[in-house]
Amino acid sequence: MHPLLASGKLDLQFLHDPIMAQPGCDLMCGDVEIPYPFGMKDPKCYAEEWFQVECKSNHTPYLKLINLEVTAIDVNISTVEVKNPVFHRKCHDGGKDSSLSRPKPTIEDPAGISLRGSPFVYSNKRNTFVAFGCNILGFLHSNRSVVAGCVSVCGPKEFTRLKKSVASGKKVNLGCHGKFCCVASIPSYLSEYEVTMEDIRNGSIAPGCDDYALIAKKWRKELTWMVNQKESELKKNVSHYAHAVLEFEILNWFNIEATNAECLKTNVTSSKMENSGWRCKCRVGFHGNPYIAGGCVVIRDRWYHSEGTPTKELMVGLLSSLGSIILLLGLRWLYEVERKRIAKKSRESFFKKNGGVLLEKVLSSSEGSFDKFKLFSLKELEKATNHFNVNRILGNGGEGTVYKGMLLDGKIVAVKKFKVQGKIEQFINEFVILSQIDHRNVVKLLGCCLETEIPLLVYEFIPNGTLFQYLHDQDAYLPMTWEMRLKIAIEVAGALFYLHSAASKPIYHRDIKSTNILLDEKYNAKVADFGTSKMIAIEDTHLTTIVKGTFGYLDPEYFHTSQFTDKSDVYSFGVVLVELLTGQKPVSFVAPDEAQNLASYFILCMEEKRVFDIIDKRIMWEGRRKHINAVAKLAKRCLDLKGIKRPSMKEVSMQLYGIWELQRNSRA
Template sequence: MILQLAIHMIIFICSIYPLASAQSDCNTTCGSVEINYPFGMNNPNCFLGKWFEIECRNTTSAADQIPYLKYTDMEVTYIDTVVNTVNIMSPIFLWNCNGKTDIPVIDLRGSPFVYSQARNKFVAFGCNNFAFLQSNGTTVGGCVSFCDKNEEVNYNIYSGTIGCYGQYCCQTSLPLHLSEYNATREDLTNKSSDECNYAFIANDIWLGSSYYYDEMRVRFIDLKKIHHVPAVLEWEILNESMNISTLEFSSGSFCNTSNLTSSQNKNSGWTCSCQIGFNGNPYIPGDCNAIPGFFNDKNRYRKWVIVGISSGLGSIILLFGLWRSYKVVRKRVIKKRKEKFFKQNGGLLLQRKLSSEEVSVDKTILFTLKDLQRATDNFNINRVLGKGGQGTVYKGMLEDGKIVAVKKFKVQGKVEEFINEFVILSQINHRNVVKLLGCCLETEIPLLVYEFIPNGNLFQYLHNQNDDLAMTWDIRLRIATEIAGALFYLHSVASQPIYHRDIKSTNILLDEKYRAKVADFGTSRLVSIEATHLTTIVQGTFGYLDPEYFHSSQFTDKSDVYSFGVVLAELLTGKRPIPIVSSEDTTNLASYFALSMEENNILDIIDKRLAKEAEKHIIAVANLAYTCLELNGRKRPTMKEVILELERIGVQDRKFNTDQSHEGIELSRIEDHQHFGGYSMSNTFPAISCQTFS
């Protein structure tokens, strides 16, 4: 008997260990709502299957966060693991409301959720209205509301009234097992009406309160502001989710079969509760704890003392053996989890790349999850530096005081971007490319650690008002030269050519001295020295994307040159690559810039903050940007030619600032600009004359 119990306990430890360990690492609040297991966020170990996943969304005011059931897209306001309910915001069905009809889709079939029959009512508002509640194509309920002839609906009638019984509105109970429904209506007068009608399922406590009725009445006057009302879902643990019976070994909890989601009244799942005298979360092993003072009755106390003494010696021996077994099992589970995550995150693929002759990677630091959790305050939302298509970047501080940026990739199992960025950045050593410090592979979601770049990105300084840095011409020219130098290094100097494939101002970071650092190599690719192009699925950012690549799916080094040309146009004009609101005929900066060059209007679109700053050299850079934006990639310069031309302009600019002794400058023709790096610009542009900026 003792041996059998010990075996059961070991099986229990193995089955719940990932769950129990995950709980300590899980975020348990979103805004003002407490998120209790089996519900959870972010890490799959924090919730029991996809139906219980919570997505914590930012509000428009950014002052708070709101939890949503991710797979049903319903806002959550309260989770109760004692009675197995979750309070949600349920949508309203609208008819003829300011000309608007909205019939939402409510379908929870296959999920562990149903609308609570005991806690909700189906309610309809309108004049001479017959409202039907339908489920699976069958009418399962309905009610009728009447109005006096020629009298408009007066919602004030409900203030302070409990119930809704036919005048202007009506209500009825819900059937059992309601997981899918829709609402329909008929006009009892058989006449088309412009009256606003609506129906919904709502929490009957919310309906029965005069305070909420008054609040509801005020909201219903302006229907445009009403989209959802409070309602209650009941839930169970579906049979296929986990072996819930193992929880009964946990002190203080017990589980029963349920048929909550089965319309045939068959066993469809489990619900668990803490035993009498205990409270806590019954779905977490060991979380049901005795209520202090509950067992003070003398007879009950004596009974438990006798039982405790009689079983104490055997329990001590058994527990010692189980403790030793637990240590062994725990060590094995941790090792297997690390191996699983290592393989899942592409560790084997990474090892093959590192051992191949074509990739040479310097030694990088392997961080532990514990190190990075401590550095980022357990990936606190307040530490977020930015979010992108591949993941979220957090600010962290290592034990030695060094500030770092930690990138947490989004999708587990899809680690090509992670491996790609790790391999590429590990072999780049350039002052204008963000430096990779290390990685963490033994976690469910792969992590990369970079040097921390403190001053944000170039897009913010160009397009947002910022008093910290005046974007003078000298600074812009220097930043352009640094970006071009980094791209020249990637294309021509690195041991194997690298195409960045996502050059844009948001991927140009600025360090403490406002030097440019090229970042985000998730979509970058290594290419052979002999290769002329890379054929891939089109990826990139609209506004920066090479039109030739978009049409042919062939990415070349000249595609990076085109994206750089857009960044150069941003630096010159201060305009966004895709304007938020534009009165121009063109839809993006590249075409608008090229059109202005062709029509000899380039001075009209130069950033006014650059007024009367080195006009001749600004025009020279505009010429360069125009060649980079050529639709025919063969006519674009290489990055080597670009960097040589920028450095030549920079030298002349510094000499001009030193020797300038007059106020006006006349530029005759663009052909006056010399060749650079063997690439001629004289045949590319129309004639342009330069006047002073207004």
């Protein structure tokens, strides 16, 4: 609707109604409008087969080729709202003896959706992935890889109380923060997906196995519906649908006859091409349907004589409008002045609140290890990152987002912006730890900005991405050699040895993984992301905390006891070492069952004396078996289920360096 219509300042009789469908074609199916390029029945009514809508006997529209019910179409923003399946995991008895067997969870078919080859993708801006259940891992797969996932936890008693409340008719309102329910963002270009759900701990049973997963637009509403159904009603509604939003583009260009419209190249459905299709919109001052002749219209008729000359009423209106525009411009100027004043005051307030005055004194006196540390202004970092543009994002983590920036002197930096809903303790933790570290294989902290609610950290920019990217998306012209892998392992082990034993106070990293190991211009390793790290007293032997970490790298002993030790970092490093040896990902849901967890599969292969079957073929070709076997044995020790049996990082570092020396001498 035109903004003047929405405001009530313009009568509908003075507006040309835009043409939304081709001549002779139906526009409505039930209560849903079907504008061109969508259409029904006759091929002339739609642009191509993908846009064909079938209006079924109950006056319900469906996208015919992908069989999804349509609830709304908006050609102005190129979206289609559909009813998307909710996948319900049921439990079937795995045996007669309930004391020895456990229900086997399954997902009713279909367990996924495919839009492959179509002009439609699931909108990552307007949708979210949701999993609902008790002690489950919900995973979203696409193209045989995990693209999103989350964990939902609760105790059996909590779940029982929830079910009793629902059974008694009470309405239950849940947030979705990891208890009973969890959410995750979906990636761009998502044209197909499958859903899987697993129990979070082996041997435990999710009470009732009432687990659900879905991609939805308004997930809170859908979740409330599911929670407040009785179990008997849920079983009758396995095929319940949630509203989701698809984005579309025109894949096969056709002649757009609309005037007052503009069409631009887009890449909505593919990241591999500069443009994979087209999108159209009405020009400024027009509205309607940009894909059809007469679709974009403007308001004009009332204010002209039949011979085309302006009326007196129009002249009075123009003068009144001119006065209103001048008034609005004046008010806008005053608003901008006031906005800048408030923003400046807010920056000054945050600066003082975050300890900026004290830090300035420390920097001016050059005390401690702050000789090259700098306080950045928010304006400086906004200009460096193009106002934190999404195109500058280097990576997203649990604590925040990292952006690439260029300072006024041309220096490239990485700027970490913590999540707004996070705590300032996360910033303080990483700031304090990194300010104490001076090691060539740990990413360097250059400075910070204290003019925001959660301060920003500025690091040296590491240009060659992460070890994970380099291992699993290898460049054919610059493959990862055995020598490079061994060198990286030695550098990371040395950095962890420094953190555990040589820093002023022992530091536990707590999230060692290949995505937190960066590679500089010479492919030297740099350990990064200290948001969850902890500095402990020298006399302490462990740290008792809520379990945090990454699935596949997490120390099983820490998971069961909540006690993190230096040997927990050793376990995570052991997984990275196995990644370097095998070239395989730590978790793979497309692999056979026994090989889905890399660490467990590696230990199995070592015990069965067939470890060379899973070693990367390039390593087998370049390295000597005795050196490879020595590294494999060290990795096996790091992955021991009992932390006390694992070597220290000092021992790991020394053994890796010894293998390196043996290799060099054997070539001399």
